[in-house]
Structures are given as C-alpha cells and as structure tokens.
Amino acid sequence: MMHNFSYVRLFFLSGLNETMNLRVVLFSVTLLCYCCIVLINIALIVTVILDKNLHEPMYILLCTLCMNGLYGTTGFYPKLLWDLLSAVQVISYSGCLVQAFVIHSFVCSDFSILAVMSYDRYVAICRPLVYHSVMSKKRLLMFLSFSGLPPFCIVATIMILTSRLKLCSRYIDRLYCVNFMILKLACFPADTIVNIIVSNLIITVFLFQGLFIAWSYVYVIRTCVNCSENRAKFMQTCVPHLTSLLFFVVTILFDVFNFRYSSNLSPTIQNVIAIELLIIPPIMNPLVYGFKLTKIRIRILSFITCKIK
DSSP, rough: OOOOTTTEEEEEEEETTTGGGGGHHHHHHHHHHHHHHHHHHHHHHHHHHHOOOOHHHHHHHHHHHHHHHHHHHHHTTTEEEEEEEEOOEEHHHHHHHHHHHHHHHHHHHHHHHHHHHHHHHHHHHGGGGGOOOOOOOOHHHHHHHHHHHHHHHHHHHHHHHHHSSSOOOOOESSSSSHHHHHHBBBGGGGGGGHHHHHHHHHHHHHHHHHHHHHHHHHHHHHHHHHHHHHHIIIIIIHHHHHHHHHHHHHHHHHHHHHHHHHSOHHHHHHHHHHTTTTTTHHHHHHHHHHHOOOHHHHHHHHOOOOOOO
C-alpha cells in the first residue's frame, strides 16, 4: 500500500547523488557558467537599450530573447549552486512548482520570441517597402505581448492542474523540478489525464508555431535566391536567427530523448542532457548575434576600446 504524501511540502532531488564527490569542481564550473550567462546577456541588453540606433524591431526582439534567457536561468542556477553546497538536496513543494513554472515558461517564451523574429525577417526581406508600417511600435508591442503573456498563462494553467494531484513519493529523479517529473509522482495516474490532454494541446500549438517559422523561411529563401542584396541581408540577419533556432530545437529534442530513454542512460549523461537547455541557448544567443550583427559588434567593441583607453 502506497503512502499518501500529498500534504508533505518537501521533495528530495536525487539528480546529484552520483556526482557529489566532485561538488567543488561542479560548483566552480556552474558558478563560472552562470556568471558568463549573466554577463554576456546583460552586456547585449544594455548595448541595445543605450544605443538609440539599435531601437529597431530586430534588436528589441533580440533584447527580449536575452532577458528571457536571464529569467529562465535564474530559476535554475541559484538553486543548483545551493544544492552543490548542501549535504541534502531538497526543495519545498511550492518552490518546486515555482521552479517548474519558470523553466517551462522560459522554454515556451523562447520559442514564441523566435517565431516572432522569423516573421520580422520575413517582412524585412520579402516586404521591405512596408516593413516600418508592418513592424510599427504598436504592433511590435503586440508581438512582444504575444511572446510573453500566452506562454505564462498556459504554463500557469498546467501548474495549477498539477498542484491538485495527490502525490505518493517525495523523490524527484532530476536536478530540478519539471512538470512531467511531478506527474510521475501522482498516486493515481488516471488523475493526470487532464494534464496530459492540456499538455498535448499546448505541444500542438507550438508545433504550429514551428510550421509558421518554416513557412516564413521558405518565402525568405525563395526571395533571396535571385537577389544578391537579399542574400547578403539573409547571411547577416537570418543566419544568427537560424543558428539560435537550431540550438534551441536540438536541445529540446535531446531533452525529450532524455525523458523517453533515461533508464538506458548513466546519471551523468542524464544530468548533462537535462541542463543543456539552460546552458546552450542562454550563452549562444547573445554570442551568435553579438558577433554576427555588425551594429552590435561595433558598439560593444567601441565600448571595450573606450574603457581600455
């Protein structure tokens, strides 16, 4: 007979059990990684905010992407650093739900922002004459709201549905809390049917966003084929976006693979796959755009040169 722990407000995170003998090394590497993420994202955000020449839709969307990266990683790294210094890795029930909410909403918002950025590139290359009227300040604000508010509301709904479940275990076999790991602890699997249905509906919505991105780039590539000027614009502005999108999709696929086949993988590999979504996109997005977009690169280099002098 299973015990009902639905009123217990504490979970044990067992993802670090196999690697605690390396806690000092892991703490140092994790702290360095988090500092790098914070530094490079803030550098790009401040650059865009302070330079009026960068107050254009593409750069504002990039700034939003970096802000979202800081938001998502803040829900993970401070808790991981604390766990690496603790003898026992625990998290409160409410803290677990909050962490799951932050990480899931970060992922959903990231994909929505990338979808809006693909539309921005479509208008800029395929309809350049109406770009400023289509991507006006009012419409840009609407797109930013679209990339932020619906994901937050959707994930909040999922977490509310999850919070109603009766749980029969205190142990989460992961470095951090995510919704599907909490669902695995449910006393009665039948109670999770609503959660699964809602989750599948949400996945369908984001699949349509993926199709929209693909549709945008079909038209962009068709437009660029016969025009050298558009090809140059594609290489300058679309390649960074496609690179960020590729990193994001690959890390998501690896995370799904980890969830499906985790029993066949060693704990170390599971941990690496589990955290790559919170390492690769937040680091690569500002680096890829910072090096590729001329305006941002020149502005950052001029600032560094000025400080050195």
